[in-house]
Amino acid sequence: xxxxxxxxxxxxxxxxxxxxxxxxxxxxxxxxxxxxxxxxxxxxxxxxxxxxxxxxxxxxxxxxxxxxxxxxxxx
Ligand SMILES: [Zn+2]
Numbered sequence: 001x002x003x004x005x006x007x008x009x010x011x012x013x014x015x016x017x018x019x020x021x022x023x024x025x026x027x028x029x030x031x032x033x034x035x036x037x038x039x040x041x042x043x044x045x046x047x048x049x050x051x052x053x054x055x056x057x058x059x060x061x062x063x064x065x066x067x068x069x070x071x072x073x074x075x
Contacts, residue, residue, distance in 0.1 A: 005017070005018050006018075007039060007050075009041035009043060009044065009046055009048070010046075010048055011041065011044055011046040011048075012041060012043055012044040012046065014041055014042070014043035014044065016041065016042050016043070018039060018050070020042060037049060037050060038050065
């Protein structure tokens with residue numbers, strides 16, 4: 001389940017679930033968290049943009065990176 005992915009607070013290092021963070025973020029926002037642009041740490045209350053890299057994208061990026069470094073190495 002992608003919704004239960006864990007994220008680490010960049011301020012205090014507390015680990016929490018994204019679904020858990022969404023329940024508390026954007027309370028004043030008219031979208032009521034529907035924008036899903038921010039997550040809020042339940043421990044310290046720090047709000048941060050939700051930047052997560054899905055596994056498939058991470059693999060793709062590392063593959064592209066290896067292609068680039070291969071190309072540079074051969075020429
Ligand atoms: Zn925190």
